[in-house]
Amino acid sequence: MASIVVCVTLAAGRLRARTHIDRVDDESNADTRWRRNLLRHDIFPGLQKSLPQYRQHLCRTARLMADAADVLDEVARQDLLACWRDGGLDLSAWLALSPARQRLVLLEWLRQLSEPLPTPAALEEFQHQVITSQVTAHPALALTGYTLIRFAGKLLAIENLCRPLPESSVLPPLRQACSLDVFEWSGRLTLEWRPGGLAPEMLAAGAVLRPRVGGERLVLKVGRKPVKTLLQEHGMPPLLRQQWPLLYSLDDKLLAIPGVAVAADCQSSSLGLWPIWQSGVRSLGVGEGLA
Numbered sequence: 001m002a003s004i005v006v007c008v009t010l011a012a013g014r015l016r017a018r019t020h021i022d023r024v025d026d027e028s029n030a031d032t033r034w035r036r037n038l039l040r041h042d043i044f045p046g047l048q049k050s051l052p053q054y055r056q057h058l059c060r061t062a063r064l065m066a067d068a069a070d071v072l073d074e075v076a077r078q079d080l081l082a083c084w085r086d087g088g089l090d091l092s093a094w095l096a097l098s099p100a101r102q103r104l105v106l107l108e109w110l111r112q113l114s115e116p117l118p119t120p121a122a123l124e125e126f127q128h129q130v131i132t133s134q135v136t137a138h139p140a141l142a143l144t145g146y147t148l149i150r151f152a153g154k155l156l157a158i159e160n161l162c163r164p165l166p167e168s169s170v171l172p173p174l175r176q177a178c179s180l181d182v183f184e185w186s187g188r189l190t191l192e193w194r195p196g197g198l199a200p201e202m203l204a205a206g207a208v209l210r211p212r213v214g215g216e217r218l219v220l221k222v223g224r225k226p227v228k229t230l231l232q233e234h235g236m237p238p239l240l241r242q243q244w245p246l247l248y249s250l251d252d253k254l255l256a257i258p259g260v261a262v263a264a265d266c267q268s269s270s271l272g273l274w275p276i277w278q279s280g281v282r283s284l285g286v287g288e289g290l291a
Helices: 002-019 035-050 054-083 091-095 099-112 120-132 227-233
Strands: 088-090 140-142 146-151 154-159 169-171 178-182 187-195 207-210 217-219 224-226 246-248 254-257 271-279
Touching: 035 054, 054 088, 054 091, 054 099, 088 091, 091 099, 091 154, 099 120, 120 140, 169 178, 217 227, 217 254, 224 227, 227 254
Parallel strands: none
Antiparallel strands: 088 154, 140 146, 146 154, 169 207, 178 187, 187 271, 207 246, 217 224, 246 254
16 A cells, blocks of 8 residues: 555656646645645655655665565465464464464454454554463453454454344254354354264254353253353353353253253264354354364
8 A cells, every 4th residue: 555655646746747737726735734745845855856766766665565565465364274273263373473473364364354453552462462371361352343362272253243142043953964054143053973962863853042041051961060150161251151052952952052062861872963153253264163
């Protein structure tokens, strides 16, 4: 952008010199409080006297700066893809980059999310917290449409929901491993074959996603445990807990907390369908979530 401004300004000056047009008849064009007028009336004429070739030098410098910016953008995209794992940035891969490249990766990620960029100070403070805070902490950077947060060895971009969660979302029969976008939740449910997963017959007629309302308990091998406690033990930050759905059968039995635990009395004796939830996470063409 800087190269465009400089070159256009210089080109306009050359055009005025050839056509003897000083400026459009507008009183503001003489006001050197505006930077464009300061350049036109004070800075460029002085440069012309001292450095007659300054236009060529400035344009060459601007082109070199534009090339350097393009290279940095290319490196940032490559680093972002190299760090990408399961719907977020792999923390160990991101930490292996230099501090400058870490920031470039975050900025490229936000550009791909069409998110307004934070101030340099806010970005550096988030970077510092991610690097230095305790493993159990969840440093976050709140933005307009998303919040960047550290969780489970990754950096995630969680969508800031501006609407209430749905009361329920009925899912179709689910008999095989699959991924299902649930738009009203701004998320994705994935089922994978794993030991301890749900017996397929539990989902054969369909299922329901519901938000937490408080007081829910999941059947374990010994007794029942509050869903809130299981989420806390899993290390899930409050931002995610607030919008994490629960998986129910059509007859209102709590089957699972996706990505966290499956009801013991609903598990398959061998391989079963393990539910994974990806909550408001924009991926780079990769549809994985919290496992």
